[in-house]
Amino acid sequence: MDFDELWKWFEDRPKWLQDCARRLIEKGLLLQKDYIDLLVICxxxxxxxxxxxxxxPEGSLALQESTKPIRLESIANISGINALCSDKPLDFGKEPICIIYGRNGSGKSGYVRLLKHACGVKNPGNLLSNVFMTDNQPHTAELTFTEEAKKKSSKWSGEPIAELRGIEIYDTACGLVYINKENEVAYEPWILYLFTQLTEACTNLASRINEEIDGMVSSKPDFPSEYETTAASIWYTNISESTTQSEVEKKTAWTSADKEELNEMNKRLIETKPSEKAGDLRRQAHSIKELVYDLKNLTKSFKDPKCNEYIKAKKDALEKRKVADEDAAKVFSRAPLAGIGSETWRLLWEAARKYSNEYAYKTQVFPYVTTDARCVLCQRKLDLESIDRFVSFEKYIKGELQQIALEAEQKFKTSFELLPDVPTAEMITIRIEAARISDQDTIAMVTKYAKKIAARKQTVLNACRMTDISALPGKTALISLVQIARIIYKKARSYDQDAAGQNRPKLEQRSRELKAREWLYQQRQTINKEIVRLTAIKQLKDALDLTNTTALSRRKSSLTEELITNAYIQRFHNELIGLKAKHISVDLEKTRTEVGRVYHRIFLKNTNVDVGTMEILSEGEFRIVSLAAFLADTEGRGSKTTFIFDDPISSLDHVYEEVTAQRLVRLSMTRQVIVFTHRLSLVGYLTKYAEKNKIKSEIVCLSCYRTGQVTDLPINLKRTDKAVNDLLNKRLADAKKAFKNGDDIVYENVARSICIDIRILIERMVEMDLLNEVVRRFCEEVNTKGKIGALAKITEEDCSFVDEYMTKYSRYEHSQSEEVIIPLPPPNEIESDLNEIKRFIENVRSRNK
Structure with missing residues (x-):
């Protein structure tokens, strides 16, 4: 294999996948923290x-698959796993093959489930706590194992233990996978297993990303159905992560003008007499135009030329009157009273003239100063001095300077009268209300406009020069009024069109568009949130694309053709032959490669119809075929890890059972084999063929009373020498203690149990020692090779010894008469008998060598 080319191939993969591959090369597995880090990178x-x-790292792909031997040592400190108790560790011993024996319900399957989860096998199943307890304890255990002769211990709490991932476990669930489904091969060279792990990492990250995407629920409301097909609706439907903020602001804009237009649309749609409405609007617009006209004319009256003319006339009149007054002061300096020639005095003189001409002396020229004349003011006769004064007054009044002053004053008066009256605030308000102007800004501007003109007039009246006059108002108010009038005229023309009956469809469509836009404006914040959500989803989907396994699947498939398939199928056939199942018409083939995994299936050969394998095979055939597939799968590994079997042959007949035991023993020559079983026949076959191959085996017994509790082996599974020593050193000591303490009930229970086991020991002694295992229970063959000579050495004393002790200790197992109860022997008698039996076993074994 060209590892340099493969390394370059990895360089073209996503960065997160390269980092993931590095972590797997360095550590062998990914932990939760690794997935979190890789997700961030992705x-x-x-x-x-x-x-x-x-x-x-360059060159690291050329590393070979690890061949470190792994063997399990023990499981201890179990918590929260089925009903397993943790008083004593489950010790797998030091021998190549370990048999875990226990009846149904003793906890074997619980241990296997724990091991499946701890070793990270496929399809581990559910791991439950003790369903009969209320407290739900976490799953924990401590597993001890040896790797390359180095003892290690790992506290397991749910995650697979990296060093144990190579351990293979066969049980009923595994058998169903091998028969019913396309199974992914377990044997994978190091580099292919890396691809499997990378595929699992892709699936894990994809699941996490999809979970995030699923959690991003849209809060975007449905567009109101009554506004469908509008431009706003179409835009809203097509909102995506590429929708810009400026586009959102533009499409969701809603101004006062839009609101006014919508109100106008609604008014026009509900108007029943559009012609009358048009006339009313024109009258309103005309009122506004008249107001503008009046304000313009008012403004013209106070423009600078007019004001300048007024100030000039005022200044001229004042100056000329001053000259006339100065002249009068000279003429009338000796007058007894002051103020002659003043404005007030002139008014008095003119009033006297008018009275004389109209009442006193209608036919005489004023002033009438004959001898009989009287003063028109005081009614007294005029004396000569008074006559002279009257004549001089009149002469003064008709003098040139006085006439010039009067003319100037008249001109000023005319200018003053030309200044128009400025309407009061109340009058302006009346005009505004009459024009039905509702815009408050416009009302304020018009009112301010009139106030500025009134102020200008006041300053004009008081001013002596142009710089003293306040400024004229600007044209903003008038422009606003003109615009309002134009809008109203436009509305009037619209109502004219409405009256013609050809404008309603357009009105309705425009109203819907405006209402849709108003709804969009109300949803602006929600739309922005939706765009943020869509952007985040787009980014997550881009990340999801980086977890695609197609490239991994294709690359692994090409490597698999070379490294796995042909060898795997050949191993399957070899296993069938070894298990004496070649006659079963089945075969194995590669089917497909998917998501970085290679699949095979077991199928029936030479069938006319497509039928499932399980529908044809018997249960025994199913077991042996699935076992062959399992062994073919796992034997391809280069590593020497533990094999665990959970009751793999419970449905096999004695032929399949025996060859399976032989196969397991052969496996134990190269690696540790652990068998969980409840069948004594399998225990017998395993120990038999282990001895034949000079392989030591170890049997561990599980209690049927305390689930998962390791207990002493039953006597029928022990060697006779070990059984007699256990009775002497352990159980008899308990009997002695009870006997010494006078506890008769306890003694009877213990002693009776010992007596029954002594009877079983004698039976085993005959089978294993006296008959030298020539004939054994659970074995169909008679084993004569190297053993049958021991039968000729059996003496009459041997037979008498067996007969004596079998008779004696059979009495305690059988029912006894209430009248004649046989008492149990005392401890010293039992001890003496056991020592005799021990010596007998030693003598027979020594004789048979």
Whole structure:
């Protein structure tokens, strides 16, 4: 294999996948923290951020698959796993093959489920706590194992233990996978297993990303159905992550003008007499135009030329009157009273003239100063001095300077009268209300406009020069009024069109568009949130694309053709032959490669119809075929890890059972084999063929009373020498203690149990020692080779010894008469008998060598 080319192939893969491969090469598995880190790298890479990652070190792909031997030592400190108790560790011993024996319900399957989860096998199943207890304890255990002669211990709490992932476990569930489904091969060279792990990492990250995507629920409301097909509705439907903020602001804009237009549309749609409405609007517009006209004329009256003319006339009149007054002061300096020639005095003189001409002396020229004349003011006769004064007054009044002053004053008066009256605030308000102007800004501007003109007039009246006059108002108010009038005229023309009956469809469509836009404006914040959501989803989907397994599947498939398939199928056939099942018409073939995994299936050969394998095979055939597939699968590994079997032959007949035991013993020559079983026949076959191959085996017994509790082996599974020593050293000591303490009930229970086991020991002694295992229970063959000579050495004393002790100790197992109860022997008698039996076993074994 060209590892340099493969290394370059990895360099073209996503950065997160390169980092993932490096972690797997260095550690062998991914933990929760690794997945969190890789997810961050994947997301950052998807949005184009600079990511901090470490790729595969050059040359590391050429490493060979690990061949480190692994063997399980023990399981201890179990908590929260089925009903398993943890008083004593389950010790697998030091021998190549360990048999865990226990009846149904003793906890064998619980241990196997724990091991399946701890070793990270496929399809581990559910791991339950004790369903009969209320407290739900966490799953924990401590597993001890040896790797390359180095003892290690790992506290397991749910995650697979990296070093134990190579351990293979066969049970009923595994058998169903091998028969019913396309199974992924377990044997994979190091590099292919790396691809499997990378595929699992892709699936894990994809699941996490999809979970995030599913959690991003849209809060975007449905567009109101009554506004469908509007431009706003179409835009809203097509909102995506590429929709810009400026586009949102533009499409969701809603101004006062839009609101006014919508109100106008609604008014026009509900108007029943559009012609009358048009006339009313024109009258309103005309009122506004008249107001504008009057304000313009008022403004013209106070423009600078007019004001300048007024100030000039005022100044001229004042100056000329001053000259006339100065002249009068000279003429009348000796007058007894002051003020002659003043404005007030002139008014008095003119009033006297008018009175004389109209009442006193109608036919005489004023002033009438004959001798009989009287003063028109005081009614007294005029004396000569008074006559002279009257004549001089009149002469003064008709003098040139006085006439010039009067003319100037008249001109000023005319200018004053030309200044128009400025309407009061109340009058302006009346005009505004009459014109039905509702815009408050416009009303304020018009009112201010009139106030400025009134102020200008006041300053004009008081001013002596142009700089003293306040400024005229600007044209803003008038322009606003003109615009309002134009809008109203436009509305009037619209109502004219409405009256013609050809404009309603357009009105309705425009009203819907405006209402749709108003709804969009109300949803602006929600729309912005939706765009943020869609952007995040787009980024997550881009990250999801980086977890695609197609490239991994294709690459692994090409490597698999060379490294796995042909060898795997050949191993399957070899296993069938070895298990004496070649006559079963089945075969194995590769089917497909998917998501970085290679699949095979077991199928029936030479069938006319497509039928499932399980529908044809018997249960025994199913077991042996699935076992062959399992062994073919796992024997391809280069590593020497533990094999665990959970009752693999419970449905096989004695032929399949025996060859399976032989196969398991052969496996134990190269690696540790652990068998969980409840069948004594299998225990017998395993120990038999282990002895034949000079392989030591160890049997561990599980209690049927305390689930998972390791207990002493039953006597029928022990060697006779070990059984007699256990009775002497352990159980008899308990009997002695009870006997010494006078506890008769306890003694009877213990002693009776010992007596019954002595009877079983004698039976085993005959089978194993006296008959030298020539004939054994659970074995169909008679084993004569190297053994049958021991039968000729059996003496009459041997037979008498067996007969004596069999008779004596059979009495305690059988029912006894209430009248004649046989008492149990005392401890010293039992001890003496056991020592005799021990010596007998030693003598027979010594004789048979």
């Amino acid at each position: 997301k950052d890479e998807a949005i184009g951020k600079n990511v901090n990652f470490s790729g595969i």
